[in-house]
Amino acid sequence: xxxxxxxxxxxxxxxxxxxxxxxxxxxxxxxxxxxxxxxxxxxxxxxxxxxxxxxxxxxxxxxxxxxxxxxxxxxxxxxxxxxxxxxxxxxxxxxxxxxxxxxxxxxxxxxxxxxxxxxxxxxxxxxxxxxxxxxxxxxxxxxxxxxxxxxxxxxxxxxxxxxxxxxxxxxxxxxxxxxxxxxxxxxxxxxxxxxxxxxxxxxxxxxxxxxxxxxxxxxxxxxx
Ligand code: AMP
Numbered sequence: 001x002x003x004x005x006x007x008x009x010x011x012x013x014x015x016x017x018x019x020x021x022x023x024x025x026x027x028x029x030x031x032x033x034x035x036x037x038x039x040x041x042x043x044x045x046x047x048x049x050x051x052x053x054x055x056x057x058x059x060x061x062x063x064x065x066x067x068x069x070x071x072x073x074x075x076x077x078x079x080x081x082x083x084x085x086x087x088x089x090x091x092x093x094x095x096x097x098x099x100x101x102x103x104x105x106x107x108x109x110x111x112x113x114x115x116x117x118x119x120x121x122x123x124x125x126x127x128x129x130x131x132x133x134x135x136x137x138x139x140x141x142x143x144x145x146x147x148x149x150x151x152x153x154x155x156x157x158x159x160x161x162x163x164x165x166x167x168x169x170x171x172x173x174x175x176x177x178x179x180x181x182x183x184x185x186x187x188x189x190x191x192x193x194x195x196x197x198x199x200x201x202x203x204x205x206x207x208x209x210x211x212x213x214x215x216x217x218x219x220x221x222x223x224x
Contacts, residue, residue: 001026001078002102003205004085004094006175007109009164010116010123011190012197014132016109017082019198020205026078029071031064033130056155056163058171061089072097087171091178105208106179107201109190113165120161124150 001024005017014030021028035053038046045067049059068084081103085091094103111119125132128148143150155164179185188204190197 004106010120011109011111021080030082031084056160108187111190
């Protein structure tokens, strides 16, 4: 089983993707995390994408295709893709890698732009293990998991975030349409507290699998 999680930066794809992947027994792959890992390890891939990622632009489709081909080749279970595909070209690359049966499903985690701007403005991540720390008033200064300092991700800087949102808005509709055409898109309202979104997501995905891909578009909230 292969699932794609779509949504704006800050929609909660990381947190929800990890939970959904665990529930479905598939591997969670965040292409953003893979790229940040390569940058932190200063690999040739990391060096080649650093400026692009730090400016909030999309890494070229060919580079992403190479990275995802390695992930798919090394996978021993299904995969939940978080942050891939982001362009129609990437949809086609993924589809040709997985064959006619995949990806099975794309879930659009729908959160309005104003909400993600507010979430990302407050978001802090662990500088060592990448875990997302609490936001808002009275937030911790250290990671609950490893004790390292929490910091703002370089591409969560407000100016960079606007570019990332711009890249998302340019590509989101064609990508969603690509999945809708193949009757493999569901949309889930991603607003509200984390556990409520998880419950909504689990229920919508379970309903979709039970109904064997009918109807073509199941929406649990209005598209923003
Ligand atoms: P994310 O953590 O998913 O928000 O990704 C962080 C950054 O990694 C993005 O702003 C892009 O620069 C890059 N990136 C991640 N996934 C992709 C992708 N599928 N296509 C192009 N660039 C990507």
